[in-house]
Amino acid sequence: MSLKEQITEDMKAAMRAKDSVRLGTIRLLTAAMKQKEVDERVELNDTLILGIIEKMVKQRKDSIAQFEAGGRQDLADAEKAELAILSAYMPAALSDEEVQAEIAAAIASTGAAGPQDMGKVMGVLKARLAGRADMTAVSAQVKAALTKA
Known part of the structure; x- marks a missing residue:
């Protein structure tokens, strides 16, 4: 079952269960998915959907902090509930060791020699780690690794 089908089924289940928080969050997600399909005239695959979910997760984390x-703990709690629902669609996060191994492999495969090659390395890593690691943290780790090199 594709991620899009899974989200649709979860929306139907939330309607049947009268779970308004889950239903509202899933409706926000489907609206964002349809918006991307219309704007870019593409059929969404799992990778693109994960990108949308990742963006929404980041927005929720920023909102919680604010x-x-x-x-405003009441609003923070509402955002945390949405974050938990959205996070369920994300693949399992990689451990720090796995991320470091991916970074080392990307640096080796691109032949990066210094900070000027960061774009090449991040391009490779973005495809490999999409939705499985915080790309901001990965970017900092790549920068540190390339400065040592």
């Missing part, structure tokens, strides 16, 4: 800083 709400907690502003003393």
Whole structure:
């Protein structure tokens, strides 16, 4: 079953269970998916859908930080609930060791010699690690590895 089909089935289940939080979050996700399909005139595959989910997860994390800083715990809790639902669609995250191994392999395969080659390495890693690692953290690790090289 594709990710798109899984999301549709989960939406139907949330409707039957009258789970308004889950239903609302899944509807936001499907709206974002349809928006991308219309804007870019593409049929979404699992990789593109994971990109959308990853973006939504990042938005929720940013919102949680802002709400907690502003003393709005009620809104932060609502965002945390949405984050938990969206995170369920993400593949299992890689461990730090696995990420380091991927970085080393990408540096070796691209022949990167210094910080000027960061774009090449990140291009390779983005395809390999999509949805399985925080790309901001990966970028920092790549930068550190290339500065040592």
